[in-house]
Amino acid sequence: MKNCLVVDDSKVIRKVARHILESLDITVSEACDGREALSQCQSSDPDVVLLDWNMPVMSGMEFLQQLNATRSSRPKVIFCTTENGLGHIKAALDAGADEYVMKPFDRDTLESKLQIVGVL
Template sequence: MKSCLIVDDSKVIRKVARHILETMQFDVAEAADGKEALDHCAQTTPDVILLDWNMPIMSGMDFLRAYRSSVASPMAKVIFCTTENGIGHIKAAIDAGADEYVMKPFDRETLEAKLQIVGCI
C-alpha cells in the first residue's frame, strides 16, 4: 500500500485529503506543520507528501528545503497544495524540489491526476 503524509495546519484540509487518499487505498499520516513533518520523515519515508505553503512553526518551503537537503533516501514525491497561485510561487516551489503543484480547493480527480503525474498511482 502506498503511503502519504498530509502536511497542513488546517484540520479541515487534512480531513478532506485523508478521505480522498484513503478511498484511493493510501495509508495516510498527518502533520500540522513542517517541523512535525520533518520529525515524521525522520522515522519513515512516505511515498508522497501533500504540502501546504503557509503554516506556523515551519512553512512548507522551509520544510521542503530541509527535507530535500537531508541525506534520507529514498525521497518522497512532494506535491504542494496551496492557495498561492502566482507563477513566482510555482517556480519557487519547483526550484526548491517540489515535484508537482495543486491549487486549493482540490477534488479527487485533480489530486488523482497529480498523483499519476508524479508516479504514485
C-alpha cells in the first residue's frame, strides 16, 4: 500500500486530505510544518508528500529545498496551496515539486494528480 505524508498547518485540510487519500487506499501520516515533515521523511519513506506552501516554523519551499539537499532519492511532492500565480507554480516546479494542486481540492483532482506523479 502506498503512503502519503500530508504537510499543512491547517488541521481541517489535513483531515480532508486524509479522508480522500484513505478512500484511495493510501496510508496517511501528518505533519503541521516543514520541520516536522522533514523529521518524518528522515525516519520513514513516504511515497508522496502533499505539501502546503505557507506554514509556520518551515515553509513548504524551505522543506523542499532541505529534502532535496539531504536525500538522494526522495518522495514525489505535490504542492497543495492557495498560491495560484504562475510565478509560484514555476518556483515550486523549479524547486523540484512534481505537481501542483490548488486549494480547495476534491477527490477527483487529487486522484488525478496522484496518477500524474505515478503514485496511483
